[in-house]
Amino acid sequence: MPTLTLLPSGKTIDAAAGATILQAVLAAGEAIPQKCDGKAECGSCHVFVHDGRKTLSKIQRLENEKLDTLVGVSSKSRLACQAVLGDEPVTVELLSFV
Numbered sequence: 232m233p234t235l236t237l238l239p240s241g242k243t244i245d246a247a248a249g250a251t252i253l254q255a256v257l258a259a260g261e262a263i264p265q266k267c268d269g270k271a272e273c274g275s276c277h278v279f280v281h282d283g284r285k286t287l288s289k290i291q292r293l294e295n296e297k298l299d300t301l302v303g304v305s306s307k308s309r310l311a312c313q314a315v316l317g318d319e320p321v322t323v324e325l326l327s328f329v
């Protein structure tokens with residue numbers, strides 16, 4: 232079972248392997264923007280992955296296309312609704328801008 236550490240709070244939650252970051256955050260009762268309900272259409276679930284990037288699913292076309300439209304994207308950017316957790320710990324920074 233991977234752990235997911237949320238920044239800036241530093242809270243660590245247990246997550247199910249195979250869940251998206253978005254699903255894990257919501258299951259833990261934490262808030263995260265998700266205006267399109269996880270369809271990679273809104274970009275509101277944009278996060279920075281600080282650790283564990285290689286354990287996540289690879290970026291697919293839909294996610295890549297949406298990331299290309301967002302402001303403030305970096306090499307650490309992922310859409311929480313598209314990034315599927317593997318077996319290793321992951322640290323993500325929850326962002327408040329879209």
Ligand code: FES
Pocket residue numbers: 264265266267268269270271272273274275276277297310311312313
């Ligand atoms: S919830 Fe809309 S892109 Fe992730």
